[in-house]
Amino acid sequence: MKTSQTGFGHRLLPLLLSLLLVACSGNPGGGGPTSGTVNTPGGQVQVALQGGSFTQGPTVTQVNAPGFQTPYGGIGFTAQVPQAGATLTVTLTFPQDLPQGAVLLKCLSGNCTPIQGAQLSGRTATFQVRDGGSWDADGQANGRVVDPVVLGVPIPPDFTLSLSPTSLTVEQGGSGSTTLTLTPQNGFTGQVALSLEGQDGSPAPQGITLSPSSVNVSGADPVTQTLTLTVGQGVAPGTYALRVKASSGSLSKTANLSLTVQAPPPPPDFTLSLSPTSLTVEQGGSGSTTLTLTPQNGFTGQVALSLEGQDGSPAPQGITLSPSSVNVSGANPVTQTLTLTVGQGVAPGTYALRVKASSGSLSKTANLSLTVQAAGGGAGQSWRVVGGYGLGSVTYGNGLFVAVGLDGAILTSQDGVSWTAQTSGTFQWLIGVTHGNGLFVAVGDNGTILTSVDGASWTVQASGTSEWLRSVTHGNGLFVAVGDNGTILTSVDGASWTVQNSGTSNGLYGVTHGNGLFVAVGDNGTILTSVDGASWTVQASGTSSRLSDVTHGNGLFVAVGDNGTILTSVDGASWTAQTSGTFQWLIGVTYGNGLFVAVGVGGFIMTSVDGASWTAQTSGTFQWLIGVTYGNGLFVAVGDGGTIVVSP
Structure with a gap:
């Protein structure tokens, strides 16, 4: 019996070993499957293992692979291998041929690295992973392989292009600039050529050029470059639909730019x-x-x-x-x-x-x-009466004397002797008149203002005040009118008037302009000065007498008033009382022909070369003389009773 048992045991042992080898060769990693499929965003992928079997998966996982497109997402699984440290062969079969340049990536801890030794052909990719090796996600030689794998398609280097601003307006013969921003993507670097063309791809119009012609990209940050468009003198005015083209190898991007070309303004x-x-x-x-x-x-x-x-x-x-x-x-x-x-x-x-x-x-x-x-008997020395209406002021401009007065009276004369009555369109008393910037301006009671280009046709203007306006002047492109209760009005064109704050309630009777300064005078020795006609400064006159008028000539301001008052000033701020030799009320004053002439009550006329020494002249009338002017070699004074006196 013992011998026969021993012989049976020898025959059974080979049989058991044979059965064990068969079992191992059919499922070498254990009892799990060796193949499986997974549905991915790009289609169904088949996964086959050699040298191991699935214990989990395959499944789709989310991955972030910078610089790569991942059309099938991540494919993750866990496999069992026969022994610790064994090598597992994985074959992936995709639904379509693999893209040019595709690689297998192992994505661990957020980092994706190409798998060395992976073989990609047609629709399949094969690689090996060793238990505990660098591609095993758990990093341990424990008979278990954790294998998230990704098919990555490299994203080619690229860049984007933008301009700011996207439209320019440039004069013929000039230039304009816009800022180009070139943003590299996917590791793009290198020289980028720049050119200008029509938005339809046609060549840029002749005479319109772009500089610089290239820009260099050396890192990952956006690159900005100022672009200058130069427009030739011969480029026709109009709007041009252009674009900036940026090229590097096979890459080409454009950014639209609208260019408006204008003719240059005429020179100053x-x-x-x-x-x-x-x-x-x-x-x-x-x-x-x-x-x-x-x-x-x-x-x-x-x-x-x-x-x-x-x-x-x-x-x-x-x-x-x-x-x-x-x-x-x-x-x-x-x-x-x-x-x-x-x-x-x-x-x-x-x-x-x-x-x-x-x-x-x-x-x-x-x-x-x-x-x-010839010298002797000239202007201001000898006077003669030529007659007229009740008049209060006279001026000269554009080859014409213009006198104004009661009931809207306006007279004009080219020679100061022969006068023509004009229709004013008003019956208000006109008290002051001046000429400037090709325009006559007359002012009077109840805020009356009239304007005329030729002295014959007059237009009533709105003054914005009902105060009596008593004098008007022109200087530095501005008309300034003054009147009762400290009223001051200014106008650039004689039509639109602005009320200014004078800082006084005293009546203002005279105003002039000289040496860049407006000077106004009035009741109680009031003197105001202004550079711009808007901001006025009260100056000390040294007198309480009423000042009726003021003029400027030969670098000197001269003001006249009650009781023969005469004041002079170089700057309008410091005033000196002069001896007139009379107590007559002096109402008007002017300068011309190197001579100051003052007129007043009873036909009184005085003249002075320097404003300090005054000489009485014979007027030939006892009527009050209220206004006086100089023009065309002639002094003309006007006053009550229709008086007009001229010299010579």
């Missing part, structure tokens, strides 16, 4: 005019004309003034012009009183002259006819 310029355009001056005397310089197209700066013959020859010796320059600082016309001084030795006769205004390459002229008379 100015016009020049004189009023009056003819003067009569005695030997040794002087005369004045008002220059109006109107800036155009933004002209500003210092303008040199000179006197010459109308043929461009030098002015005759002994005839001089002052001042020698005028400053333009804004858009409004600038007015400047010009004084022509005639030496004693200048021969009598008529001279064809012109005033020349120069600034850089700009040069403009305005013609002026000067008649020189």
Whole structure:
């Protein structure tokens, strides 16, 4: 019996070993399956194992693989291998052929790394992972392989392009700029060529160029570059639909840009005019004309003034012009009183002259006819009565004398002797009149304001006040009117008027402009000054007498008033009382031909060369003289009873 059992045992052992080998070869990693399928975003993927079996999965997992597209997501599973440290072979079969450049990635702890040794062909990818090796997610040689795997398709390097602004307006012959922002993606670096073309891909219009022609990208941060578009002089005005094209290898991106080309504005310029355009001056005397310089197209700066013959020859010796320059600082016309001084030795006769205004390459002229008379018995020395209406003020401008007075009376004359009555359109008492910027402006009671270009056709303007307006002047492109209760109005065009705060309730009777300064005078010795006509400063006059009028000439302000009061000032702030030699009420004052002339009650007339020494003259009338002006070599004074007196 013992022998037969032993023989049976020897026969059974090989059989058991054979059965064990069969079982192992059919499921080498244990009892689980060796293949499986998983539905992914890209379709069904088959997973097959060699050298192990599934204990979990396969399943789809979410992955983030920077720089890669993952069309099938992540495929995760856990497999059992026969022994610790064994190697597992994994074959993935995808529903479509693998994209060019695709790689297998092992994604562990948020980091995705290409699997070394993986083989990809057609629709399959095969790789090996060793238990506890670098591709095993649990990192332990424990007979279990944790294997999240990803099919990654590299995203090619790229960039985006934008402009700011996306539209430009450029003058012919000029340039404009926009900022290009180039943002690299997926590791893009390198030189990018820049060019300009139409939005339809056509070449950019001739004469429109772009610079620079390239930009370099050396890192991951966006690159900004200022682009300059230069527009040639010959490019036609209009709007052009363009785009900036950025190219690098096979990459090409565009950003649209709208370009509007405009014709350049005309260069800065100015016009020049004189009023009056003819003067009569005695030997040794002087005369004045008002220059109006109107800036155009933004002209500003210092303008040199000179006197010459109308043929461009030098002015005759002994005839001089002052001042020698005028400053333009804004858009409004600038007015400047010009004084022509005639030496004693200048021969009598008529001279064809012109005033020349120069600034850089700009040069403009305005013609002026000067008649020189022999000395003696000239303007301001001898007076004669020529008659008229009840008048309160007179001015000269644009070759015309204009006098105003009671019941809306307006008279005009070219020579100061022959007068024509004009229709004013009002019966209000007109008390003051002036000329400036090609316009006559008359003011009067109840806030009356009239304007006229030619002295014949008059327009009633709204003043915004019912106060009596008693005087008006023009200077530095501005009309200024003054009146009762400290009223001050200003206007650029004579039509739209603005009420200003004078700072006083005293009546204001006279106003003038000189040396860049407005000066107004009135009751109780009131004197106000202003540079701009809006902000006024009260000045100390040193008198309580009523001041009726003020003028400026030869660098000096002269104010006159009650009881023969005469005050003078160089700057409008410091005033000096002068001895007039009379207690008569002086009502009006003017300057011309190198002479100050003051008029007043009883036909009183006084003259002075310097404003300090005064000489009484014979007027030929006992009527009150209220207003006086100078123009075209002639003094004209007007007053009560229709009185008009002229000199010479």
